[in-house]
Amino acid sequence: SQQGEEDPQALSIQEGENATMNCSYKTSINNLQWYRQNSGRGLVHLILIRSNEREKHSGRLRVTLDTSKKSSSLLITASRAADTASYFCATGLTGGGNKLTFGTGTQLKVEL
Amino acid sequence: NAGVMQNPRHLVRRRGQEARLRCSPMKGHSHVYWYRQLPEEGLKFMVYLQKENIIDESGMPKERFSAEFPKEGPSILRIQQVVRGDSAAYFCASSGPGSRIYEQYFGPGTRLTVT
Numbered sequence: 001s002q003q004g005e006e007d008p009q010a011l012s013i014q015e016g017e018n019a020t021m022n023c024s025y026k027t028s029i030n031n032l033q034w035y036r037q038n039s040g041r042g043l044v045h046l047i048l049i050r051s052n053e054r055e056k057h058s059g060r061l062r063v064t065l066d067t068s069k070k071s072s073s074l075l076i077t078a079s080r081a082a083d084t085a086s087y088f089c090a091t092g093l094t095g096g097g098n099k100l101t102f103g104t105g106t107q108l109k110v111e112l
Numbered sequence: 113n114a115g116v117m118q119n120p121r122h123l124v125r126r127r128g129q130e131a132r133l134r135c136s137p138m139k140g141h142s143h144v145y146w147y148r149q150l151p152e153e154g155l156k157f158m159v160y161l162q163k164e165n166i167i168d169e170s171g172m173p174k175e176r177f178s179a180e181f182p183k184e185g186p187s188i189l190r191i192q193q194v195v196r197g198d199s200a201a202y203f204c205a206s207s208g209p210g211s212r213i214y215e216q217y218f219g220p221g222t223r224l225t226v227t
Contacts, residue, residue: 030214031214033214033215033216035218041220041221042116042203042218042219042220042221043155043203043205043218044218045215045216045217045218048214048215088154088155090155092214097160097167097168098143098145098160098167098168098207098213098214098216099145099157099160099168099170099171100145100147100155100157100216101157102147102154102155102156103154104153104154105154
């Protein structure tokens with residue numbers, strides 16, 4: 001699998017439900033970031049979590065990081081139709097400079 | 113505070129022509145990154161630049177591709193003699209100084225189509 005691989009590839013839920021997306025990676029990281037991309041648009045930065053952090057919150061978003069399992073999760077609570085988008089995790093590697101390595105993304109669809 | 117600006121948003125080139133993609137980072141940001149996204153895929157890192165310097169070009173194809181970030185003006189990603197396989201969305205990102213250096217903010221992208 002690739003560095004920064006999201007699971008599931010696609011997720012369809014009803015408005016108001018919670019959505020959880022997972023990301024696994026292989027090598028040691030400095031930080032992990034989550035981005036949202038609406039169809040045909042650029043990426044919107046959601047949240048950054050550093051390797052020495054375990055959990056971070058931002059509004060309806062909650063991100064966890066487990067460096068022992070090399071995995072992260074993004075939880076979106078009380079989802080809305082406007083949350084429909086692709087979500088990518090990106091890792092900043094230890095000793096890798098500032099470049100980010102992206103996964104293939106999770107496509108989230110929130111239905112009314 | 114304007115975000116990262118990219119132009120053009122869409123670019124159509126015939127095989128063999130040159131493509132020039134421009135990126136203006138966010139105000140106060142001196143670090144610029146270029147990524148490429150093929151359809152249905154994640155972004156792939158191409159190059160990282162600071163003013164007048166290429167810091168990391170490990171993701172750049174060895175031929176036909178070049179990037180610059182001059183002292184004045186936008187960063188330019190240049191693709192010479194384009195081929196159909198160059199068709200993709202090219203995204204630029206920028207980051208700021210100090211502790212915020214790892215947070216990259218992306219522009220809307222340039223969608224290149226090679227016919």
